[in-house]
Amino acid sequence: MASAILNDELLCSICLSIFKAPVMLRCGHNFCRVCIDRVLDTQDESGVYCCPDCREEFQERPALMRNIYLHNVAERFLVTQKEQEEITGICCTYCVDSPVPAVRSCLHCEASLCEKHLRAHSKSPEHVLSDPSTSLEKRKCSVHKKILEYYCTEDAACICVSCSLAGEHRGHRVEMLDEASEKKKTKLRNVLQNLKTKRDDIEERVQRMEKQRRKAQEKASGEAERVTALCTDIRRRVDDLEKKVLSEISRQEKEESLPLSALIHQLEIKKDELSRKMRHIEKLCNMTDPLTVLQEPDTGDLCDPEEEGGDEDTGGHDKQLHDGGDLDVAVISHTLHTLCEVITGIGSGIYVEGPADILLDVNTAGNNLLISDDLKTATCTERDQNRPETAERFQCNQVMSRRGFTSGRHYWDVEISRSGKWIVGMCYPSIDRRWQSLIGENNKSWSLWRYNNQYSVIHDRIEIRLPDKISSDRFRICLDYEAGQLSFYELCDPIRHLHTFTAAFSEPLHAALYVYNGSIKILGGSSSRKNPS
Structure with a gap:
């Protein structure tokens, strides 16, 4: 391998x-002197010289180093x-010098011959010639020392003529080596074709x-x-809400x-x-001279002249302390509730984009609905489709x-082609x-309506x-069957939650559409676990 790389x-x-x-x-590229001179000679007439490998141009004929x-x-x-060719090559047996x-x-001779010795070699039939080989003994019978000429089909062995006539293969069905070889090659080609087919299949799967x-x-x-x-957006919102709450707490504290x-x-x-x-009264009480005690102003004068009013003031302050001592919990709770709504908004991300798996059932379509060939779009039309009236077909x-x-969690998206009256939702079969049985107007369906530019969600009227x-x-309509939740989202940026119905579902739920004018197209859907009824 290394020799081949070096050769290249x-x-x-x-x-x-x-x-x-x-x-x-x-430019660094190498050539034989004679070869590059010929190339440059052909470029003399144009006056533009360039390297045959990288095409770098030279203003003058380049000097050859x-x-x-x-x-x-x-x-x-x-x-x-x-030297390697001489060592590994097969040489003539008779050229000893x-x-x-x-x-x-x-x-027959178990010898290799050059052109000279081949011309002088015996041409008799027993002298069988082959391509040069170093393992001539393998082409002779190990028992009779004769050339292997036949193939025993019963024992799958190459044999000589003596093996076939008098040896252990006597009476067996034999073939010439060339014939047996071609048959085996045919089988091998069939095997090769089968292997090639399997390999191609595996390669395609890979x-x-x-x-x-x-x-x-x-x-x-x-x-x-x-x-x-x-x-990142949630963290930013949380940080903003944290600052807002802490600022409100600080403001109320001040x-x-x-x-x-x-x-x-x-x-x-x-x-x-x-x-x-x-302290002054205690001092008077401790005096022993009655004259001094009596000459001091009356003890009533030592009391606060505004004592009664002071009690009222103190009571007012106590009332103020009691009424305003608590933080405005309502403001803080409202802010924290906003944070919960932000976190709840992550729920819309549990559904992953996937291939559409919801197709409309033409057998249930009203006769004024045109269903597209891919069973993804329902369009209102004035032309009656003349479908047969059956028990499963809607009259509207x-x-x-x-x-x-x-079971499982599933979602599907719809696109409305024009404004007007329309309904999307899910229903029982x-x-x-x-x-009169529109989606949402009964206890077997849940829906999102648009009518007179007003959006509503309806269940059981x-x-x-x-x-x-x-x-x-x-x-987007999202279903969590086990949790008993059917949610509707507006596909804006970011996605916005509109409403969630909660119910104990008792039948399979099918996607359902009502089109008064325009059309509704199913864009796609996905499931966390596919388990259709």
Whole structure:
């Protein structure tokens, strides 16, 4: 292998032979001197010279620099290659003075012959010639020492004539070696074709799996980017909400602290005044001279002249402390509730984009609904489709899907072609098919309506109007069968939750559409576990 690689590196790109007197151009590429001179001679007329390998142009005819190192390597390689050929080649058995390559081998003589000795070799039939070989003894019978000429089909062995006539293979069915060889080659070709077919099948499967793996990797990469962006946005919102809550707490703390500090200061002054008066009275009480005690002002004068009013003031401050001492929990709770809504919004991300698996059932479509060939679009039309009236066909402009769901989490997206009255949702297969049985107008269906530019969600004739403005024409319906939840989302940026119905589902749920004008198209859907009814 290394010799083959070296051989490729020592080839002139012009003559494709080992370099002879290699020279190098300024761009670094090497050629035989004779080869590059011929090329440059042909470029003399145009006056533009360029390298045959990299096409780098030279203003003047480039000077040729002799590559001595490459010349030595090429010479050494040629010598080594010649020595190896002489060592590994099959030489004539009779040329003992100097080795001469053999051109044929004689199986009878067990000798290899050059051209000279081959001309003088016996031409008798027992002298069988073959391509030069070093293992001539393997072409003779190990028992009779005769040439193997036949093939025993019963024992699957190559035998000589003596084995067939008098040996252990006597009476067996035999074939000539060439005939047996062709038969085996035919079988081998059939085996080869079968193996090739299997290999091609495996290769095709590998390619399909590689394609699926690339799709999975691309999908995972896209989802990772989407989740990263979503989490980044959530962290930003959480940080903003945290700052808002902490700021509100700090503001309320300041509002409460300032009046309390003033009240504390007033009470401290009053406490000091009372302490001073108490010390003076205690001093009078400890005097032994009655005259001195009696000459002091009346003890009533030592009391605070505004004591009664002070009690009222203190009571007012206490009332203020009691009424305003707590934080405004309502404001903080509202802010934290907003945070919960942000986190809840992540729920829309549990569904992964996937291939559409919801097809409309023409057998249930009303006769004024045109269903597309791919069973994805329902269009209102004035032309009656003249479908046969059956028990499963809706009398109004409704249609439901072929597939129903009895477990797992699933979603499907729709696109509305024009504004007007339309309904999307899910229903039980037991829903009534008469005119008055619209999706949501019974206890067997749940729906999102648009009528008179007003959006509502309806179940069992109970309507809940959606107050938020809706501008998108794309919507998502998500089903979590085990959890008993059917949710509707507006496919805006970011996706917006509209409403979630909660129920204990008792039948398979089918996608359902009502089209008053325009059309509704199913864009796609996915499931966390596919289990159609």
